[in-house]
Amino acid sequence: MMTLSQAKRGQRLLIAAIPNPTIRAQAIRFGIAEGAEVECYEKLPAGPVVIGRGKQEIAIGRRLAENIEVQPA
Amino acid sequence: MDHCHNNLTHIDIPEGAKKIVLVGNPNVGKSVFFNALTGLYVDVSNFPGTTVDISHGRYGKDVVIDTPGVYGISSFNDEETVARDVILSADLILNVVDAVHLERDLFLTLQVIDTGIPTIIAINLMDEAEEQGLKIDLDLLEDLLGVPIIATIAVKGKGVSEVKNRIFEARTGIIPSKLKNRLESMMNRIGSWGEALLVLEGDPNVAERHGVPPGELREEIYRDRRYRVNDIVNHVVTETEEGATFGTMLGRYMLRPWTGIPIFALVLYAMYYLIGVLVAQDIVGFTEETVMQGLYEPVVRDFVGRFISEQSIIGTILIGEFGILTMTVTYVLGLLLPLVVGFYLALSIMEDSGYLPRLATLVDRVMTSIGLNGRAIIPLILGFGCVTMATITTRILGTKRERTIATAVLGLAIPCSAQLGVIAGMLAGIGTKFIAIYILVILLVLGITGKILHKVLPGESSDLLIDLPPIRLPRGENVLKKTVTKSYAFLLEATPLFMLGALIISGLQLSGLLESIQVALAPLTEGLLKLPKETATAFIMGLIRRDFGAAGLNDMALTPAQTLVSLVTITLFVPCVATVIMIFKERGNKEGALIWLSSWVFAFIIGAIVAAFVI
Numbered sequence: 001m002m003t004l005s006q007a008k009r010g011q012r013l014l015i016a017a018i019p020n021p022t023i024r025a026q027a028i029r030f031g032i033a034e035g036a037e038v039e040c041y042e043k044l045p046a047g048p049v050v051i052g053r054g055k056q057e058i059a060i061g062r063r064l065a066e067n068i069e070v071q072p073a
Numbered sequence: 074m075d076h077c078h079n080n081l082t083h084i085d086i087p088e089g090a091k092k093i094v095l096v097g098n099p100n101v102g103k104s105v106f107f108n109a110l111t112g113l114y115v116d117v118s119n120f121p122g123t124t125v126d127i128s129h130g131r132y133g134k135d136v137v138i139d140t141p142g143v144y145g146i147s148s149f150n151d152e153e154t155v156a157r158d159v160i161l162s163a164d165l166i167l168n169v170v171d172a173v174h175l176e177r178d179l180f181l182t183l184q185v186i187d188t189g190i191p192t193i194i195a196i197n198l199m200d201e202a203e204e205q206g207l208k209i210d211l212d213l214l215e216d217l218l219g220v221p222i223i224a225t226i227a228v229k230g231k232g233v234s235e236v237k238n239r240i241f242e243a244r245t246g247i248i249p250s251k252l253k254n255r256l257e258s259m260m261n262r263i264g265s266w267g268e269a270l271l272v273l274e275g276d277p278n279v280a281e282r283h284g285v286p287p288g289e290l291r292e293e294i295y296r297d298r299r300y301r302v303n304d305i306v307n308h309v310v311t312e313t314e315e316g317a318t319f320g321t322m323l324g325r326y327m328l329r330p331w332t333g334i335p336i337f338a339l340v341l342y343a344m345y346y347l348i349g350v351l352v353a354q355d356i357v358g359f360t361e362e363t364v365m366q367g368l369y370e371p372v373v374r375d376f377v378g379r380f381i382s383e384q385s386i387i388g389t390i391l392i393g394e395f396g397i398l399t400m401t402v403t404y405v406l407g408l409l410l411p412l413v414v415g416f417y418l419a420l421s422i423m424e425d426s427g428y429l430p431r432l433a434t435l436v437d438r439v440m441t442s443i444g445l446n447g448r449a450i451i452p453l454i455l456g457f458g459c460v461t462m463a464t465i466t467t468r469i470l471g472t473k474r475e476r477t478i479a480t481a482v483l484g485l486a487i488p489c490s491a492q493l494g495v496i497a498g499m500l501a502g503i504g505t506k507f508i509a510i511y512i513l514v515i516l517l518v519l520g521i522t523g524k525i526l527h528k529v530l531p532g533e534s535s536d537l538l539i540d541l542p543p544i545r546l547p548r549g550e551n552v553l554k555k556t557v558t559k560s561y562a563f564l565l566e567a568t569p570l571f572m573l574g575a576l577i578i579s580g581l582q583l584s585g586l587l588e589s590i591q592v593a594l595a596p597l598t599e600g601l602l603k604l605p606k607e608t609a610t611a612f613i614m615g616l617i618r619r620d621f622g623a624a625g626l627n628d629m630a631l632t633p634a635q636t637l638v639s640l641v642t643i644t645l646f647v648p649c650v651a652t653v654i655m656i657f658k659e660r661g662n663k664e665g666a667l668i669w670l671s672s673w674v675f676a677f678i679i680g681a682i683v684a685a686f687v688i
Contacts, residue, residue, distance in 0.1 A: 021292065022149070026538060028295045029145045031176045031302070042328050047438035048447070048537055050328060054312075055205065056177050057324070059434040061446055061537030 002072070004049055004065040007040040013051070014038075017069040030058050037073050081162050083118055084129050084138065091135040093240065094163035096156070096185055098178050099142030100425060100542050101171040102197045104551055105227035109237055110137045117558055125155040126558055132240075138163075144177070144540070146184050148276055151468070157276070160185065161267045165243045166192045167236065172202035172209060172224075173543065175310060179302045186218060186246035187298075189256075189266030193243035194222045195236050200229070201543075206313040214309045219247035228548060249301065252294065320544040327431040327544075337432060344419045348458070352415040353494050357408055365407035373398050390579045395617055401575045404618060405568050409459055412490045414560045416458035420451070421555040425547035430539045437537045443523025444478050444530070445470070446537040452479050456487035461567050461652045463487070464659055471535030478526045478534075480660055484652065485672050486519035488619070488644045495623035496640055503633035507687075514641050514683060518675065567651060570658075574650030578617045587613060601681040602638050603688045605629065611639070612646055619649050634687040642680030647672040 007013055015036050018024040024034070031053055032038055041057060042050035049065040050057055060068070086092060093110070097103045107115075111130025120127055129138040140159045141152040148154045160166065168185050170178045185192055202209060215222045221242050225232030248256070256269045263269040263283055271279040273288040274295075280287035326332040374383065374392050381388045392399050423429040429451070437447030449470060456463035460483050467479045488496055500508050527534075581587040594609035602608070607629060615622020626639050647653060647669055657665035 023536075023538065025147075025291055025295055026144075026149060028299045029177075029180050030540060031180070031299065033296060033299045036303075042325060044328060044434065044438060045330060048434045050434065050541065052541075054176065055173050055321075055543065057541040059328075059430065059437070059447075059537060059539050059541055061437055061441065063441070064536035064538060 001069050004040075004051070004060065004068040004070050005062055007043065007049060007051075007065075007070065009040055009043050011040045012037060012073040013040060013070040014073045015068065016071050019067055023064065027058075031056055032058065081138075081159065083120070084116075084136070086136050087134070089134070091164040092162060093132060093135055093137045093165050093167060094159055095137065095139050095167050095169065096160055096181065097142060097169035098144055098171060098174070098181060099540075100427070100545075101142070101169045101178065102227040103139065103142070103169045104554060105233065106167060106169060106195060106236060107137060107139045108550075109233045110240075117561070120155045120158075125151050126562055127155065127159065128558075132237075143181065145181055146188070146271065147274065148278055150471075154278065157271065157279075160188065160190070161265070161271070161279075163190050165240070166190050167195060167240060167243070168192055169195045169197050169227075172196050172198045173205060173207065175209070176302060176306050177540065179305060180298060182218065183298050183301060184270075186220065187248050187252060187270050189245055189248065189270075191243040191245055192220045193236070193240060194218070194220055195225045195227070195232065196222055197225045197227050199224045199231075200226045205318060208311045208313060210309045210311075214305065217247070217305050217308070220244055249297065252297070255290075324427065324431060324541065324544045327428060328434055330435070333431075333435045337435065340423070340428070340432075344454075347419060348412065348415040348490065349494075349497075352411050353490060356411045360411055361403060361407035365403040369407075370399050370403060373402075386583060389583060390576065393579060395575050395578045395582065397572050397575050397579075400618075401568075401571050405564070405571050408491060408620075409567075409571075410560065410564065412458050413462055413563050414556060416455055416462070416490075417556045417559045417563075418552065420455065421552045421559075422547050424555070425545070425552055427542045427544045430541050433537065433539060434541070441534075442527075443482070443520060444527030444534045445475050445523070446535060448537065448539070449475065449479050452483065453487065456483045456489065457493060458490050459563075459567075460484065460487060460489045460648050461570065461655050462563050464652060464655045465563070465566060467659065472532065474530050474532045475534050477530060477660060477664060478523055480656055481526060481668050481671075482519055482523050484648050484656055484668050485522055485645055485675060486515055488515075489648075489652075491649075492615075492619035492623040492643070495620050495627055496644065499623070499627055499636055499640060503636050507633055507637045510683070510687070511637055511640055511644075514679065515644055518645060518679060522675075567655070570651040570654045573654055574617070577650055597677060601677055601684065602642060603684045604631070604635055604639055608639055612643060615643055615646055616650055619643075622646070632688075637687060638680055638684045641683050642676050645672060645676035645679055647676070 015032055015034050015038060017034060018027055038051045038053050040049060041052050046062060048059045048061050050059050052058060095103050095107050110132040115128050115130040117126050117128050125141055127139055129136060138159055140156040143153050143156045146157045146160055148157060166185055168182050170182060211222055211224055221239060223232050223236050225236060227233055255273060256266055259269040263272060268279055272283060272285060273290050275287040275289060275291040277287050327336050377392045383392055391397055433447030433450055436450050440447050440449050452463040452466040455466050463483050464480055467476045470476050470479055500511060591609050591613050595606040598604045598609045599606050611622050611625030614625045622643050631639060653669055656668055
């Protein structure tokens with residue numbers, strides 16, 4: 001299984017699993033529920049991963065990104 | 074039913090008046106509508122038990138209440154808790170929605186509608202949506218939501234008067250039938266649709282208020298709501314063109330280190346120019362020396378002096394060297410206030426332009442190495458203004474652990490603007506090599522302290538998870554309002570601390586303790602730091618006001634090496650009394666005492682190490 005931290009810039013992804021329930025609830029509000037298709041917009045060296053859909057952009061800390069499971073879309 | 078209205082006890086609501094509540098995501102232009110409804114007379118009050126300020130005013134005989142920008146109604150942080158309680162007490166909700174970000178904003182909208190409270194929607198920034206090639210079918214959206222929708226361009230005043238005129242057309246929207254049935258079955262126990270929703274969604278506070286266990290359906294309800302939002306957006310929005318706009322591209326450049334770091338450097342330079350040059354030199358020169366010391370202090374001294382001798386105990390406390398009415402007032406109003414306003418102005422511009430969350434993302438990597446996340450850049454930047462103000466701001470951090478780390482780092486290694494001016498002046502005279510050593514030592518101490526705390530403190534820090542709003546030109550009115558509100562809140566909270574601080578120092582001075590501490594410290598400064606023993610006095614003066622300490626050093630004849638050692642020591646040395654009181658207040662006695670004592674110890678140990686190398 002691939003994690004969000006392994007995504008490359010420009011890659012399209014399906015969010016497969018977000019383990020932490022609080023993070024999951026917050027992520028749903030931003031539109032990245034499990035099953036959502038997102039694009040990796042930016043990836044800072046050893047830093048946060050920026051993903052989004054359309055005009056919506058969200059920055060996710062690296063450690064958190066390591067815990068979010070994704071699949072290439 | 075009555076208990077759900079108790080949340081707003083601090084706001085005066087006349088009999089029969091309706092509570093109109095403004096709700097929206099951050100930065101969607103709510104304030105324009107708030108101002109249009111209320112006119113000039115607006116009250117800002119602190120929500121009990123939080124740092125969140127909310128504005129309220131009148132629209133006719135009704136009351137209009139603003140809420141902090143949130144992404145949903147729940148209790149993930151202080152702002153959400155406040156927004157939640159205000160929303161639950163509403164008779165009518167005006168929901169302001171960003172037309173460009175319907176996918177994000179409609180989640181809150183649907184949640185608001187699910188509370189059953191009559192709602193009307195202003196769909197704002199329609200011009201921006203058009204520029205970005207988005208077409209929104211408003212009639213269909215109105216049908217799908219079941220509440221009236223008005224298209225607006227608030228900054229140009231378009232649609233604002235229509236919102237005003239039609240506000241009472243607000244009505245209860247469409248609640249999905251599955252959720253509706255669940256809520257109905259809870260009505261006899263909870264009595265309010267909105268509160269029942271929050272209980273169902275597992276909100277611990279609301280459940281406790283009703284004496285019922287929090288529900289376990291948050292996940293399911295949120296998921297259903299998200300599907301509905303996506304479905305609605307798919308039906309009402311058509312994208313006619315794709316392609317990154319200038320704002321989007323600039324936003325990306327702010328994130329990428331190769332371009333982001335130079336942009337950050339540019340922003341810091343602009344801040345330095347605004348605050349370090351314009352405010353600190355020109356404005357403070359006028360407010361502190363001309364107004365406060367030149368006009369205000371003689372008048373107060375003269376007036377109080379008529380009743381009490383300046384040499385008496387009460388006279389010393391009131392109008393003496395460190396008097397509550399003289400030094401404290403001058404310090405707070407003449408020196409700190411302009412600087413604090415400058416910092417909040419810069420911060421509000423960064424926030425409203427969309428830069429701040431991108432900066433938080435850029436620095437996240439560095440921050441995580443000391444157990445913080447990118448958001449901690451906010452208190453750290455504010456620390457260069459006033460460490461007392463920055464300590465208050467640590468409340469925005471996600472966990473207790475992060476607040477402790479940030480407070481310790483602020484107290485130890487961040488020089489506030491009051492002393493920064495004097496320090497910069499003294500550094501200028503000691504040569505590049507020593508300046509580099511000074512900066513290196515301070516950064517090392519900051520990093521090592523953070524790293525050690527990160528290692529030893531139990532628990533885990535929270536991770537970065539933030540929305541990156543579009544890059545926009547900030548609106549002057551909004552920026553000013555934020556600056557004024559925050560500066561006022563700072564004055565209100567910090568002034569008593571500075572007074573208490575002055576009182577403590579006057580007490581020490583009158584009892585002769587101040588002198589004994591100086592005498593006791595002298596061998597330490599001579600032996601360890603290899604500095605003249607008078608420098609002890611400067612350090613003690615730093616307890617009162619950091620700039621007094623630094624200025625005291627400035628008056629002494631020190632070699633460049635001695636200057637370096639004394640500057641390192643005084644930067645690391647304990648923060649001013651007001652900050653210390655604030656640290657105790659925020660972090661409790663045990664932690665406060667630990668932070669305070671360790672800054673004494675660290676300052677002298679590290680000063681001694683530097684002295685051993687350079688002197």
